[in-house]
Amino acid sequence: MPNERRISSNELANCAKDVIPGGVNSYARKFEREINFDRGQGSKIYDLDGNEYVDYLNAWGAILLGHCDSEVNEAVTTTLAEQDLYGYGTTELEVEVAKEIVKHVPSAEKVLFGVTGSEVVARAITLARAVTGGKKVIKFQGTYHGWYDSVAMNHLSEPEKLGTRDVFTEGLLEQTVAETIILPFNDLNAVQETVKEHSDELAGIILEPVAHNMGCVLPADGFLDGLRRICDENGILLIFDEIITGFRHDMGGVQQLEGVIPDLTTLGKGIANGYPLSVLCGKEKYMDRFQTKDGGDVSFGGTYNSHAASMAAAKTSMQALQERDFHKVGVERRDRICDAFEDLFEDYGVVATVKRYGTVFLTYFMEPPIQTYQDVLRNDDEKYHAYRQMMIDEGILMVPKPLRRNYLLERHTTEDVERTIEAAKPAIASIKDD
Known part of the structure; x- marks a missing residue:
């Protein structure tokens, strides 16, 4: 109206x-x-x-x-007539959505839900550090991974700031920023040399497998495969930030299209057609380190995680994309x-x-x-x-x-x-x- x-x-x-x-x-x-x-x-x-x-x-x-999709909004409205947020245990709807993600996303053996993309990126990096014992993280110039201190830098940098740690906010901890290594996207030789120099200090490599935060920069032939091989050879976790690409390009994301499976994946935009939802998923042996499981030692929590509205939107959206x-x-x-x-x-x-x-x-x-x-x-x-x-x-x-x-x-x-x-x-x- x-x-x-x-x-x-x-x-x-x-x-x-x-x-x-x-x-x-x-x-x-x-x-x-x-x-x-x-x-x-x-x-x-x-x-x-x-x-x-x-x-x-x-x-x-x-x-x-699409905006105000009637099928998605009807599913949300129907769900909210009976469910909202409990803060205790889980619901069938959460399990259904998690199963659907596991079915489609190659790296998803276990799934956890958040609200924003930045928070699941932060948890993925924390988990990589816990698993490997390393502290340093490699990210690529021109990619974007949210507000977390370890990656809040070197997005759309001015030419004179290339080769430096170009943070895009004040207030970051210098010691955290110093643990991030910035490399050129699609330069596998630079990755190999850096890993050789810092192999005992590295926790993970994080990237957008298609670099949409500098437009549409595709991975060069062999780049993603090369990262997978380097990580395997050096005990480093490979993290795909598919916040943009997950479900948008394929139900299995870029990892499905390119045939390269990371250790951890972050998902968000598109999965719930505008309702707030993010996902951290990955190999079971790593995901089981979270304290959501008895014996886990890495924190993962959030009051609004897996809100019924977002779960209903995600379930319906994933079905609609296929249908x-x-x-x-x-x-x-x-x-x-x-x-x-x-x-x-x-x-x-x-x-x-x-x-x-x-x-x-x-x-x-x-x-x-x-x-x-x-x-x-x-x-x-x-x-x-x-x-x-x-x-x-x-x-x-x-x-x-x-x-x-x-x-x-x-x-x-x-x-x-x-x-x-x-x-x-x-x-x-x-x-x-x-």
Whole structure:
């Protein structure tokens, strides 16, 4: 239904700043153009000024089926009529969801539920340290793993900060930051040399198996296999952060598609279609170290873990992804968009590279190759920003911050796809060189 409060996006933004620092509850939600939304349905969201957008942000990938999916919301409502949160024992629903994850995700022999992605990343690293006795962790430049001290660094670093520990928040403990080693993504030789130098000190290697936090940087041939081999040879745990990729690209995640099985996996966005839920899963011999089992010595707890609403949403979402054939249909729609975009960039003479993987796509304004963060730095950020602002003007919500990916929904229609392609024509024309 239309906005009946008679308040504009700008008016709400000003009110919010009086009571919320900056007016938003996550730094990722702050943009130079203040747009605030009133409602969402399927593939569309509507701002307070009455504008409709085809949504490719989708709450940073947390919406996978579509906004306010009736099947998911009905399951949540029905469940909440009888269950909420007890703080004692477990429920059949929790077991059902855990079994479904074990069925699909290759590394998932045992499963624990959290609420946010950052917390399960933190627990995965803590577990790796407990298992190995090592303290140091390898992460890769350009990847993102949340707010935990050990990984809150070296995401979208400025060029002059490459080769340093580039933390993105004040207040981190220096001694914790010092235990993290930053390496270039897709550089297996750098990993081999670092492990050789620090083999007795290393606890684990954590990475996004497809580096979506710098757009869509795919693993080079042999990179993931090489990491698996190095970890096996040196007694190090391999952690896949599939918060973005899990269930989005395949029911088994990137590990299923690429045939490389980590020791531990974190999951989150997409599993419950926007309801708060994260997952830590992995090999039984490691997961049994948590204190949720008698004799365990690694803490894992949380008041809101496995809330009935999120469990119901996850169960229904996983069923719907399969029944609606999302991964096949989503890739077909992705290819229609990407192929059309490539033709348009060529027609307008704009230097650009359209990258795709699973149900994610985006455009870099640069020539290939795109395999490392250093490559990504060649992107023409000015053109990227102008192009995406124009897409928003045309009613297509693509985040105008480099280098944010676009997500396809199960509810994106053929009409949405064609509307997106049509919107791209004036957007691309507006950035072409004269």
